[in-house]
Every structure is written in structure tokens, then in C-alpha cells.
Amino acid sequence: MKRSVYLFLLYSNLTILCIPIVITMLVLFQSQHLLSSEVINSNKAQLNLLKQSLDNQFKDIKTMGLQLSLDPKVIKYVNQEDFKNPQARMDTLDLISSLHSYAASNGVINDIYIYMKNQHFGVTTSTMNQDDLLFKLFHENKGITMKQWSDSMEKAYFGNFVQLSRDDLVFMQSLPIQDINESKATLVVMLNTDRLKATISNMQLAKIGSVLILDSNNNPIMIAGETEHISDIEFRQIGPAEGTFSQRWNNNEVTVSYVSSLENGWKYVSIVPTKVYSAKVSQLRSWMVASLLMCIIIGGALSIYLTRRHYMPIRRMVDMVSPKVKSNLEGIKNEFSLLQSFMSENAASQDTMNRTIQKQQNVLRSHFLARLLKGRVESGSALSQALESFELQFETNRFAVLLFHIGDYEPLFRDSRQQDAESNLQFVHYIVTNITEELIGRKHNVFSTEVDGMIAFLVNIQGEDEVQTKQDLIEIAQEAQTIIQNKFYIQLTIGISDIHPSLTGIPFGFEEALEALEYKFVIGPSQIIPFERIKRPKNELYYPLDTERQLINHIKTGHYEEAMEAVSELIVTNVSDGTLSLQLGKLLMFELIGTILKATEHFQPEQHELMIEKHALIKQLTQCESFAEIEEEIYKFLKTVCDYVDSKKKSHNTNLKDQVLSYIDENLADMDLSLTMLSLKFEVNAPYLSRFIKEQLGETFIDYVNKQRVQLAKKLMLETDNTIAEITEKVGFTNSNSFIRVFKRYEGITPGQFRKGE
Incomplete structure (x- = not known):
């Protein structure tokens, strides 16, 4: 036998050693990625701060431009025609003062001027100059010609930031703002680009790389930091929102991050060399490699030591059990297999012995419980010893018995190939016993056994409240029955x-449960019958005359739900308080049948549909074996009678509706047409007829008649030349005012407007 366990332990320890090594590698890679992500997020955060700062300044300039455009002085000055009169000169001085105030209110503004297109001069914060002097003053030597500047002044602007030249970033607004397409002047706000560049240059990103501002077409507007080879950056990769990408720039790997402004569509871009933060990653990698080497050296030595130490107890166990193994030792490959064979043989022998003992113990215990329930055991010390030997421990001295009679269970084995009736019954007993014991065991101790083909449950009651405990037992029985049957x-x-x-009361409890179970012949199978229910006999039947009259009325009107509720109430009232004997139960059922037959006597003799059902009912009743079957037949016949009455009632309602509508249509011209007239005509009281029309038509009698009269009036106005007064009489209105008011109510216009086609 090889020392494979030793090698297994050694390999296991080395494998465990590999776990921190793999984790360290994963941490290294994740740290590199995390560090890179943190740098990128930091770049974006700085760009967002820059964007927020500049966007706020640009928003202030836009707001100031709007205020200037709406300034009454500016509007008056732009719209005047003569600029040579003394008043115009005064207005010019006043405008210069206003422009100076606006320019001084924002430190980003260099200067402001309003260029008058038709007069070719401009008003600045200090003076009024002709266009050529204005160009020289502000734009000469900045990469833009006089012609380009003049053309730009003639365009229409809607409050835009425009880069006139490389060093000229301005805000332009056509005036007056109310008519931009026919503007007479252009407002120009010149921004202090040096100050903006200084703001950008102070950023950490500009010190270690470059920061750019791009317009909506990704063209550079402003650059801070490293500017050489900026054109090599592929700005076309910059999207509309925000993002990051890497590329080669000036022979170095760089990370390009960008964010977009919703204020003016510009992009704020940072270009940072990757080597700035790769040095930290390299240092982290060095620390990780050193840690790995230490793990391998120290962990390897420790693994060999622990392997030797752990193997020695196994070796001693193998030497001890080898002579006791019955299997062929030549087929055993390692120490674990040897120990496993020994333990398996020992466990199999022990399990066989335990199963035999347990089976015998269960049989003896079941026989003892059956004898205990029937009162066939000795009392005193012998009973106590028997309870102890069978591990029957009662925590209290209060007991109850639940007795289960198993009825039909064929559907459970309908699709099963197993036809052994005895095995099927054992399986059914197993299901019932396990489910019921689990439900009862939630609150009480329970012990089960089989007695005379039934399953008995001896319940050791835990609670003190007897009323509540009885209710608990009934609810447990209901839950068990529901689960097992469904x-x-x-x-x-x-x-x-x-x-x-x-303990001496246990046999009495068994007798009570058995007596309660026999009562199933009175109320039918599949019932839960507490002994409390049958121990108080009932000597009279509850069947009041008022209830019988209500039931007859419900049947005559075809109200099945109410009739069924009345029948159910009579049955429940008679069986809920005390035991209803077999004779009284049959009497109750035949009283109900007599009441239902009495309710059908008013039907016409030629309506023989129910006669067949009556004969079928009597035939079925003679074949019923329990009260439940009789009750079911009563409900079936009751449903048939009520459905028949209801169908006749619906047929009558349909005929009455058709007759009423036909009569109304034929008598629309009658000014005396009313509910009273209809009620006399069809021999129906007026309130009922009003509700009937509302139910059938969804509207009141007056609304329906008025709508029909308006429709008839519209037809007469389109097809005849009758006057409004003549049409009023033909559609049943007493005067034209009433007709016009009703017509306008339903059509929204007067009859005259309708005839004219308005």
C-alpha cells in the first residue's frame, strides 16, 4: 500500500498556499485597474469643476447680454434714425455710461460695444468710433481681416459665443432682440481670454499635461499647458457627453478625458501622460512581488512540516485497523480507502442491527398504545414502567383522542403501476400519520397507532384553557383534512x-372519538365530528313559518343565491346546536323539499319543464344514503327552478322594453306623452316603469324622449320647409321656447343655426 495520503496532504497544503498567491495576483491587477480608474475619475472631477466655473461665468454673460438687449436705453438708441441731432449725442453718452457699468460688473469682460450696421459705427464703453477705427482698436493684429470682421457683424446672432479669431472670444447678440432677422445692430461682449487661460492654467491637469476647450464642432477654442502637437490628438473620438480614451501623443501614451457643457455645447478636455500615475502602479507591483516570494518560501517550508505532523496519526490508525478489515487488502490503494472500508463495514452492521431493533420497538409500542386506548393495560407502577420503556413521556396529565377513518383513496394510485392493495394502504397510513403528527406537534405532544383499521392519535394537551384547546384540535383536524384531501x-x-x-380517562376519550366517528352515517363522510357536537341530543326541529315564506318568495322571484342562503341557514341552525337525530334530519330535508315544491305550484300546468325535474328529484331522494346527498339534490333542484324563473323574467323584460320604445316612437308628437300615460298603457306602476327604463336604456324617460324628439326635428328641418313653430308642434313641444332650449341642450346650437348649417 502506497503512502498516497502523505502526498495528498502535501499537495493539499501546497494548494492552500496557492490561494493567497492567486488572491495577491488578483488584488494586484484589480489595484492597477482601480488606480487607473481613480485617476480618470479625478481628471473628470477637475474638468467638471472647470466646466461648472466657466459655465456659470458664461451664463452670467448671457444674462447680462439679455439685460442689455432689453434695456430701454439700448432699444431706444438702436431704433432711432437720426444720430446727428443733439439728443442723439446725449443718448450716445448715456449709452456709453451704461455699457461701462455692465462691463465693470464682470471681471471676465474686456470690453463691450454695439455696432450699428446701417451707420457703420460702434459705441464702446468709452467712446463712439467708426467701423474702421473700431476694428483697429479691438481686432487688428489678431488674425482677422477688416472684411471678415465686417461680414461677421452683419450676421444674425441669438446670443452666441463666437471665436472671431484665435485670440478673440466674444459673445454676440443681434439687436433689437424682438426682430433678429431684421436687426439694426450687433451687441459684442469681448471676453478676457488671458484671464480664462489663467483660470485653466492654474489647474493641476494643465501643469502635468494639457487642458483644452473645444467648440461644438470639436475645434480648439482655448488651450492651457502643453500645446505642442495638439493637432495630433484625434478629437473626432470625442463624443457628445463624457468619456475617456487612450492614444499615442508626442511619442508618449496619454489618457484623454472629456466632459460636455449643456450651456453652450463646448467640451472640456484633459490630456495627461500615462506615466504620471504608472510610477505608482510600478511601486505597488514591486511590493506585491516581494510579498509573493515571502509567501512561497515561508509557506512551502511550513507545508512540508505540517504534512509530516498530520500524517503520523493516520499511520497509527492504519496499523491498528488493518487486521480487522474483511475486504481484500490488495485492492486498497491508500490509507483512507482502508479506513473507509473498515468504517463502512462497521456502520453497515450497526445500521442493520439498529433497524431491526427499531422495527421491533415500533411494533411493540404501537400495540401498547392500542391497548392503552382500549383500556387493556395494567395501572400503577407497571404502567409507569411500560411508558418509560416505550419512551412515552407525557408532560401534562390531560389527554384527548383523534380518530381518523380512511375512505376512498383510489385517485392517489390511479396512475401508479403498483396494484398491491396492502402496500397502498400502508403508504396512505404513512401520509396521514406524518402530516397529522406534524400539525398536532406544533402545540401538543402526540402519539399515533393503528386501531381496527383506523388511525388513532393520542394527544397530550399542553394548554390550560379547555375551550381554546378544543377549538385548536378542531382547527388542526380541519387543516390536516384539507392538506391530505386536496x-x-x-x-x-x-x-x-x-x-x-x-391516564385512566384515555379509554373514555377513545370511546368518545369512536362514537363521534360513527355519526358520519348521519351527516355523511369526509366530516370533522367533535364528541361535543353529538353528546347533546336535540328533540325538536327549527323551521319557522317566516323563514318558509321568505324561501318561497326567493324561489318565485328566481333569486337562487338568496334561496340557497335561506336553505343553508335552516340546515346550519338545526345542526349547529346539539345532535340532530337521523329522524329529525330526514324530516328537515323533506320539509325543505315540500317548501320548494309548494313554491312551484303557481306555474302554469302547460309549463311541464319542471315536472320532469320533480320526478327526477323524488327518484334521486330515494337513493340517497346520507343527509349530505339529500342536501346536494335539493340545491340542484333549487338551481333548476330559479334558473327557470329567471329566464321567464328576462323574456318578459325584453318584450316590455320593445313595446315601450315602440310606443314612445309612435307618440313623439303627443304633448301629453308621460310616464303616467305609459304606466296606464302597459298596466305597470310609474316608479317601477321609471326604474325599468333607466336600467334598460341607461338614461331617464325624459332624456330619452327629448333626444328622440330632437332627432325627429332635425330630420324635419333637413327634409321639409316647415317653420320652427310648425316643427315644434310636430315633435310634441308645447311652445317654441321649450323646443329651442331642449334642442340647444342636446345639439349645442339653436334650431335656426342648425338649419343654416352654422
């Missing part, structure tokens, strides 16, 4: 005893 298709009838205060 999921396993096993029909159960359950008898429940009263609670008894000692």
Missing part, C-alpha cells in the same frame, strides 16, 4: 373526543 386525494372522516384529566 394534495393526496385521500378522503378522511375525523372523530374528536373531549379532554380527560388523567
Whole structure:
């Protein structure tokens, strides 16, 4: 036998050693990625701060431009025609003062001037100059010609930031703002680009790389930091929102980050050499490699030492159990296989012995419980010893018995190939026992056994409240019955005893549960029958005359739900308080049948549809074996009668509706047409007829008649030349004013407007 366990332990320890090595490598790669992400996020954060700062300044300039455009002095000056009169000169001085105030309010503004297109001069913050002098003063030697500048002044602007030349960044607005396409002047706000560049240059990104501002077409507007080879950057990769990409620039790897401004569509871009933060990554990598080497050296030595130490106990165990193994030692490859063979053989032998003992113990325990329930065990010390030997520990001295009678369970095995009836029954007992024990065991101790083909549950009651405990047992029985019948298709009838205060009361509890179970012949199978229910006999039947009259009225009107509720109430009232004997139960059922037949006597003799149902009912009743079957037949017949009455009632309503509508259409011209007239005509009281029309038509009698009269009036106005007064009489209105008011209410216009086609 090879020392494979030793090698296995050694390999296991080395494998465990590999875990921190792999984790360290993953941490290294993740740290590199995290560091790069942090640098990129830091770049974006600085760009967002720059964007927010400049956007606020540009927004202030836009706001100031709008205020200037709406300034009454500016509007008056731009719209005047004569600029040579003394008043115009005074207005010019006043405008210069205003422009100077606006320019001084914002440190980013270099100067402001308003260029008058038709007069070819401009008003600045200090003077008024002709266009050529104005150009020389502000734009000469800045990379733009006089012609280009003049053309730009003639264009229409909607408050835009424009780069006139490389060093000229201005805000331009056509005046007056109310009519930009026919503007007479252009407002020009010249920005202090040096100050803006200084703001950008103070950023850390500009000190270690470059920061740019691009317009909406990705053309550079302003650059700070390293400017050489800027044109090599592929600005076409810059998208509309924000992002990051890497590329080669000036023989170095750089990271380009950008954010976009919603204020003016510009992009703020940073270009940072990758080597700035790669040095930190290299240092981190060096530390990680040193840590890995230490792990390998120290961990390898420790793994060999621990392997030797852990193997020695296994070697001693192998030497001890080898002579006791019954298997062929030549087929055993390693120490673990040897130990496993020994333990498997020992466990198999022990399991076989335990199963045999447990089976015998269960059989003896079940027989003892059955004898205990039937009162066939000795009392005193012998009983105590028997309870102890069978591990029957009762925590309290209060007991109740639940007895389960198993009915039909064939649907459970309908699709099964197994036809062994005894095995099927054992399986059914197993299902019922396990489910019920689990439900009862939530609140009480429970012990089960089979008695005379039934399953008995001896419940050791834990609670002190007897009323509540009885209700708990009923609810547990209901839950068990619901689960077993719905999921396993096993029909159960359950008898429940009263609670008894000692061991000697257990046989009485069994007798009570058995007596309650026999009552299933009265109320039918699949019931839960507490002994409390049957121990108070009932000597009279509850069937008041008022209830019988209500039931007859419900049947005559075809109200099945109300009739069924009345029948159910009678049954529940009679069986809920005390035991209803078999004789009284049959009497109750036949009283109900007599009431239903009495309710059908008013039907016409030729309506023989119900006669067949009556004969079928009587035939079925003679074949019923329980009260539940009789009750079911009563409900079936009751449904048939009510459906028949309801169908006749619906047929009558349909005929009445057609007759009423036909009569209204034929008598629209009658000014006396009313609900009273209709009620006399069809022999129906007026309130009922009003509700009937509302239910059938969805509107009141007056609304329906008025709408029909308006439709008839529209037809007469389109097809005849009758006057409004003549049409008023033909559609049943007493005067033209009433007709016009009703017509306008439903059509929205007067009859005269309708006839004219307005």
C-alpha cells in the first residue's frame, strides 16, 4: 500500500498556499485597474469643476447680454434714425455710461460695444468710433481681416459665443432682440481670454499635461499647458457627453478625458501622460512581488512540516485497523480507502442491527398504545414502567383522542403501476400519520397507532384553557383534512373526543372519538365530528313559518343565491346546536323539499319543464344514503327552478322594453306623452316603469324622449320647409321656447343655426 495520503496532504497544503498567491495576483491587477480608474475619475472631477466655473461665468454673460438687449436705453438708441441731432449725442453718452457699468460688473469682460450696421459705427464703453477705427482698436493684429470682421457683424446672432479669431472670444447678440432677422445692430461682449487661460492654467491637469476647450464642432477654442502637437490628438473620438480614451501623443501614451457643457455645447478636455500615475502602479507591483516570494518560501517550508505532523496519526490508525478489515487488502490503494472500508463495514452492521431493533420497538409500542386506548393495560407502577420503556413521556396529565377513518383513496394510485392493495394502504397510513403528527406537534405532544383499521392519535394537551384547546384540535383536524384531501386525494372522516384529566380517562376519550366517528352515517363522510357536537341530543326541529315564506318568495322571484342562503341557514341552525337525530334530519330535508315544491305550484300546468325535474328529484331522494346527498339534490333542484324563473323574467323584460320604445316612437308628437300615460298603457306602476327604463336604456324617460324628439326635428328641418313653430308642434313641444332650449341642450346650437348649417 502506497503512502498516497502523505502526498495528498502535501499537495493539499501546497494548494492552500496557492490561494493567497492567486488572491495577491488578483488584488494586484484589480489595484492597477482601480488606480487607473481613480485617476480618470479625478481628471473628470477637475474638468467638471472647470466646466461648472466657466459655465456659470458664461451664463452670467448671457444674462447680462439679455439685460442689455432689453434695456430701454439700448432699444431706444438702436431704433432711432437720426444720430446727428443733439439728443442723439446725449443718448450716445448715456449709452456709453451704461455699457461701462455692465462691463465693470464682470471681471471676465474686456470690453463691450454695439455696432450699428446701417451707420457703420460702434459705441464702446468709452467712446463712439467708426467701423474702421473700431476694428483697429479691438481686432487688428489678431488674425482677422477688416472684411471678415465686417461680414461677421452683419450676421444674425441669438446670443452666441463666437471665436472671431484665435485670440478673440466674444459673445454676440443681434439687436433689437424682438426682430433678429431684421436687426439694426450687433451687441459684442469681448471676453478676457488671458484671464480664462489663467483660470485653466492654474489647474493641476494643465501643469502635468494639457487642458483644452473645444467648440461644438470639436475645434480648439482655448488651450492651457502643453500645446505642442495638439493637432495630433484625434478629437473626432470625442463624443457628445463624457468619456475617456487612450492614444499615442508626442511619442508618449496619454489618457484623454472629456466632459460636455449643456450651456453652450463646448467640451472640456484633459490630456495627461500615462506615466504620471504608472510610477505608482510600478511601486505597488514591486511590493506585491516581494510579498509573493515571502509567501512561497515561508509557506512551502511550513507545508512540508505540517504534512509530516498530520500524517503520523493516520499511520497509527492504519496499523491498528488493518487486521480487522474483511475486504481484500490488495485492492486498497491508500490509507483512507482502508479506513473507509473498515468504517463502512462497521456502520453497515450497526445500521442493520439498529433497524431491526427499531422495527421491533415500533411494533411493540404501537400495540401498547392500542391497548392503552382500549383500556387493556395494567395501572400503577407497571404502567409507569411500560411508558418509560416505550419512551412515552407525557408532560401534562390531560389527554384527548383523534380518530381518523380512511375512505376512498383510489385517485392517489390511479396512475401508479403498483396494484398491491396492502402496500397502498400502508403508504396512505404513512401520509396521514406524518402530516397529522406534524400539525398536532406544533402545540401538543402526540402519539399515533393503528386501531381496527383506523388511525388513532393520542394527544397530550399542553394548554390550560379547555375551550381554546378544543377549538385548536378542531382547527388542526380541519387543516390536516384539507392538506391530505386536496394534495393526496385521500378522503378522511375525523372523530374528536373531549379532554380527560388523567391516564385512566384515555379509554373514555377513545370511546368518545369512536362514537363521534360513527355519526358520519348521519351527516355523511369526509366530516370533522367533535364528541361535543353529538353528546347533546336535540328533540325538536327549527323551521319557522317566516323563514318558509321568505324561501318561497326567493324561489318565485328566481333569486337562487338568496334561496340557497335561506336553505343553508335552516340546515346550519338545526345542526349547529346539539345532535340532530337521523329522524329529525330526514324530516328537515323533506320539509325543505315540500317548501320548494309548494313554491312551484303557481306555474302554469302547460309549463311541464319542471315536472320532469320533480320526478327526477323524488327518484334521486330515494337513493340517497346520507343527509349530505339529500342536501346536494335539493340545491340542484333549487338551481333548476330559479334558473327557470329567471329566464321567464328576462323574456318578459325584453318584450316590455320593445313595446315601450315602440310606443314612445309612435307618440313623439303627443304633448301629453308621460310616464303616467305609459304606466296606464302597459298596466305597470310609474316608479317601477321609471326604474325599468333607466336600467334598460341607461338614461331617464325624459332624456330619452327629448333626444328622440330632437332627432325627429332635425330630420324635419333637413327634409321639409316647415317653420320652427310648425316643427315644434310636430315633435310634441308645447311652445317654441321649450323646443329651442331642449334642442340647444342636446345639439349645442339653436334650431335656426342648425338649419343654416352654422
